[in-house]
Amino acid sequence: xxxxxxISKRFGTFAALNGVDLxxxxxxxxxxxxxxxxxxxxxxxxxxxxxxxxxxxxxFHGEDVTALGVADRxxxxxxxxxxxxxxxxxxxxxxxxxxxxxxxERPPKAKIRSRARELLELVQLGGLGDRYPAQLSGGQRQxxxxxxxxxxxxxxxLLDEPFGALDAKVRKELRRWLRQLHEQMGLTxxxxxxxxxxALELADRVVVMEQGTIEQVGSPExxxxxxxxxxxxxxxxxSNSLPVDLFEGSAYxxxxxxxxxxxxxxxxxxxxxxxxxxxxxxxGGADALPxxxxxxxxxxxxxxxxxxVDGSSRIVEVDxxxxxxxxxxxxxxxxxxxxxxxxxANGAPQ
Amino acid sequence: MEIALxxxxxxxxxxxxxxxxxxxxxxxxxFGLTMGFTLAWLSxxxxxxxxxxxxxxxxxxxxxxxxxxxxxxxxxxxIVSFGTAFAAAIVNGVFGLLTAWVFVRYDFPGKRLLNAxxxxxxxxxxxxxxxxxxxxxxxxxxxxxxxxxxxxxxAYTPLGITVALIFVGLPFIVRSVEPVLADLSxxxxxxxxxxxxxxxxxxxxxxxxxxxxxxxxxxxLALARGIGEYGxxxxxxxxxxxxxxxxxxxxxxxxEQFDYGAATAIATVMLLASFGVLLLINVAQAWSxxxxxxx
Numbered sequence: 001x002x003x004x005x006x007i008s009k010r011f012g013t014f015a016a017l018n019g020v021d022l023x024x025x026x027x028x029x030x031x032x033x034x035x036x037x038x039x040x041x042x043x044x045x046x047x048x049x050x051x052x053x054x055x056x057x058x059x060f061h062g063e064d065v066t067a068l069g070v071a072d073r074x075x076x077x078x079x080x081x082x083x084x085x086x087x088x089x090x091x092x093x094x095x096x097x098x099x100x101x102x103x104x105e106r107p108p109k110a111k112i113r114s115r116a117r118e119l120l121e122l123v124q125l126g127g128l129g130d131r132y133p134a135q136l137s138g139g140q141r142q143x144x145x146x147x148x149x150x151x152x153x154x155x156x157x158l159l160d161e162p163f164g165a166l167d168a169k170v171r172k173e174l175r176r177w178l179r180q181l182h183e184q185m186g187l188t189x190x191x192x193x194x195x196x197x198x199a200l201e202l203a204d205r206v207v208v209m210e211q212g213t214i215e216q217v218g219s220p221e222x223x224x225x226x227x228x229x230x231x232x233x234x235x236x237x238x239s240n241s242l243p244v245d246l247f248e249g250s251a252y253x254x255x256x257x258x259x260x261x262x263x264x265x266x267x268x269x270x271x272x273x274x275x276x277x278x279x280x281x282x283x284g285g286a287d288a289l290p291x292x293x294x295x296x297x298x299x300x301x302x303x304x305x306x307x308x309v310d311g312s313s314r315i316v317e318v319d320x321x322x323x324x325x326x327x328x329x330x331x332x333x334x335x336x337x338x339x340x341x342x343x344x345a346n347g348a349p350q
Numbered sequence: 351m352e353i354a355l356x357x358x359x360x361x362x363x364x365x366x367x368x369x370x371x372x373x374x375x376x377x378x379x380x381f382g383l384t385m386g387f388t389l390a391w392l393s394x395x396x397x398x399x400x401x402x403x404x405x406x407x408x409x410x411x412x413x414x415x416x417x418x419x420x421x422x423x424x425x426x427x428x429i430v431s432f433g434t435a436f437a438a439a440i441v442n443g444v445f446g447l448l449t450a451w452v453f454v455r456y457d458f459p460g461k462r463l464l465n466a467x468x469x470x471x472x473x474x475x476x477x478x479x480x481x482x483x484x485x486x487x488x489x490x491x492x493x494x495x496x497x498x499x500x501x502x503x504x505a506y507t508p509l510g511i512t513v514a515l516i517f518v519g520l521p522f523i524v525r526s527v528e529p530v531l532a533d534l535s536x537x538x539x540x541x542x543x544x545x546x547x548x549x550x551x552x553x554x555x556x557x558x559x560x561x562x563x564x565x566x567x568x569x570x571l572a573l574a575r576g577i578g579e580y581g582x583x584x585x586x587x588x589x590x591x592x593x594x595x596x597x598x599x600x601x602x603x604x605x606e607q608f609d610y611g612a613a614t615a616i617a618t619v620m621l622l623a624s625f626g627v628l629l630l631i632n633v634a635q636a637w638s639x640x641x642x643x644x645x
Contacts, residue, residue: 050540070544077544083537087559097545100555145541152545 001026002047002156002188007056009042016042017053018212029182030190031199034209035235040192041160043209047190048158049073060156073156076149080161082141084133090144091116091129097152119147122181139170146178150185157182159191163198175202196236200224208232230343233273240316242309243345244272251342254311258289259337274340276304277319282336289335291316296326305333400621407614419615423591424600427616428623431597434508435576438515442572443565446523453524454531468525471518476581483514484586506588511596514582519572526568530561559638566635570628577624 002024009017017039024030032040045051047058049070058066065073085093092099095116098107107115120129123143133141142162149157162178163171179202182189193199199206200220208215208223208231216228227233234241244251244258251259251272259272282288291307294315298304302319303326309316318335320327327333407415418424453465471479487494487504497504504510534557542552580598587594597620604613 048544050544070540071546071548074546075544077541079537079541081535081537083535083541085538085542085556096542096547096555100542100545100547100551148541148545 001061003057003059003062004043004047005057005059007043007046007053007058009039009046009051009053015212017046020056020212020214022207022214022217024188024190026188027186028188029179029202029204030188031203031206032190032192032209033194033196033199033206033236035194037211038209039212040194040207040209044158044160044190044192047156048075048077050077074152074154076152076154076157078142078145078149078157078159078162080164082133082138082145082165084141084145084148086133088132089129090120090125090131090133090136093133093144094119094129094147094151096148116147116151119151120144122150123147124177137170138166139174142166142174146181155188157187157189159189161192161194163193163195171198178202200236206236208236210235227273227341230271230273233341233343238276238317239273240276240318241271241273242314242316244270246270246342251340253289253309256289256310259340261342265342269345271343271345272337272340273343274337276317277302278339279318279335279337281320282334289316289337291318291333291335293327293329293331293333296329298322298326303327307333403614403617403621406610407618410611410615414611415615415618418612419619423595424597424616424619426592427595427597427600428620430508430511430593430595431577431620432623432627434511434515434596435573435579437512438519438576439569439573441512441516442519442523443569446520446568446572447527447561447565449520450524450527450531454528469521472521476518476579477585479517480514480582480585483510483517483582487513487586505586506590506594508594510586510588511583511594514586515576515579518579518582519576522571522575523565523568526564526571527561530564531557534560563635563639566631566638570631570635573631574624574628577620577627 004020004022007017007020008015020039020043022043032043034040042051046053049065049068049072053066056066057064060073070077085096088096091113095112098112098115099109101107106112117126117129120126123146125140125143125147128136128140133144136144142165146162159178163174166174175198178189181187191202200223203220205217206220206223207217210231216223216232218226223232223236227236230241233239242253242258244253246252246261246265246267246269248267249261249265250257251261251270253272259274279289290310291305292310293305293307295306296303299319301322303322305318305320305327306315307318308314318333320333407419410418449468453461484491484505486492487497487510489495489498489503489505491505494504502509504513538556538560539552542556543549547555578598580596580602583596584599587596587599589595589599597616601613601616601620604610604616
């Protein structure tokens with residue numbers, strides 16, 4: 001179990017992390033999700049021992065490791081740009097961690113080579129041991145980097161945007177494969193990403209970060225369906241966010257009632273967030289939102305329709321089942337919002 | 351090279367096809383023009399004077415050439431010249447690398463000033479450097495007076511020559527290594543550390559192989575400069591034949607006696623030896639680079 005207590009880190013005047021608390025369970029696959037500058041990579045580097053907090057404590061299984069450097073923490077670290085040793089063969093790259101061990105703990109050369117070969121088999125690069133990193137594709141390089149990190153048998157695998165530099169198709173394959181590997185090896189894995197789709201697909205739990213603090217920690221389903229703040233709602237998954245006025249149980253957008261609220265909400269300004277798929281076509285409804293279609297494209301089994309609402313230039317995105325022809329550009333759709341969440345105008349939950 | 355090799359094929363194709371569809375050999379234009387200029391320029395600046403030197407030396411005839419170019423005194427001078435240049439280049443290799451490392455990795459007040467000072471040995475007239483060093487290292491000099499009781503003679507010995515060559519050669523190493531070191535990604539070092547490598551292992555197995563080609567470049571430049579250096583050396587060397595006489599001085603001595611043949615003979619031997627050494631370093635460099643840039 002990894003526990004972080006009240007971690008703070010500043011770079012000059014910029015507060016990268018502000019009193020972060022986090023507990024990671026054994027065997028968990030955890031995603032640190034956030035925009036750039038949210039502190040997610042700094043947090044990962046602090047866990048690895050590649051950076052040190054100005055304040056706070058890092059504990060591995062109850063033991064305080066805050067002051068230990070990366071070499072003494074027994075973690076595997078995978079970098080976004082692979083960071084392979086260019087002048088070494090793939091096999092030597094993978095065996096590096098074993099070959100730099102102190103003489104007493106170092107396995108014999110033949111053993112290191114056979115262990116490196118096993119790991120290359122594991123990452124499905126069996127025959128490529130004698131190549132140099134420059135002769136491999138991006139996906140292959142990242143798998144070499146992973147094999148290299150696994151060679152030292154870490155308890156904890158840390159990955160800094162591991163798929164960031166790869167093209168979409170390779171990324172998807174590698175993602176699925178990494179998930180399998182994680183389960184097969186019984187690792188605790190933490191990865192950093194700014195891609196919410198990646199986080200939702202891979203992780204057991206997602207940590208959403210913004211401006212050096214944790215906004216929400218939860219399962220992908222919790223984070224997607226019950227975001228704790230306007231930021232999480234907009235950052236995780238597609239979301240429309242309209243400024244509304246609340247009055248007698250309804251949300252008004254440009255003086256038009258667009259959503260009936262359940263429960264007591266009071267009156268005043270707020271933001272109404274809803275997912276593109278949480279709408280139904282309903283031309284005649286009382287709370288219908290008239291959408292002037294400005295663009296349409298296919299997104300799987302739906303049309304993703306972009307449009308503006310009368311009296312506003314704000315773009316709204318909705319999904320319409322693609323069992324008919326796409327709505328024409330310039331036409332009007334009546335929409336009714338099935339499910340929405342209300343946040344204070346400044347983004348806090350309401 | 352590749353372009354030149356393809357030439358006959360491209361030329362052959364033009365016979366079968368109209369000129370207009372002739373394929374371009376390289377996307378970068380101007381190969382013919384720039385290559386022509388390069389060859390002409392090299393011929394004018396390097397090859398022409400050198401061939402004049404060879405011609406003059408050839409005028410001696412083989413037995414005379416051997417008698418002058420390989421005389422005992424000349425051989426002793428070659429050994430002093432190449433030995434001290436090697437020693438100085440090796441010392442510079444170590445401390446130049448350290449200097450470059452400090453400039454690249456750390457920030458400290460006065461860094462720019464110190465960095466500018468590295469180039470001073472380039473700018474200073476070499477004779478001035480020679481006189482200054484001699485003053486420092488003479489037995490009654492600032493540094494010499496402390497070394498003398500220890501039995502260390504610097505001025506007027508090969509050690510003094512080495513000191514002078516270290517002075518003039520330092521910038522070569524620092525300036526060759528610095529940009530390569532700055533380009534090294536910190537991530538690669540962090541990766542090595544995360545795999546449990548100790549700092550010296552990171553240096554030995556990760557950093558050093560990456561900067562070896564640049565280090566060899568700097569070494570070759572410092573060595574070449576050291577072999578040919580004259581001004582800064584003659585003041586501190588003492589110029590005793592068979593002991594502290596460098597080959598360039600021997601050449602000048604011959605010139606002063608209007609024995610141009612002997613001067614060119616010694617110069618030719620030196621030149622060929624230098625060329626051989628530099629070629630060797632180049633081969634070593636190509637070998638170390640092949641591993642880094644592979645494919």
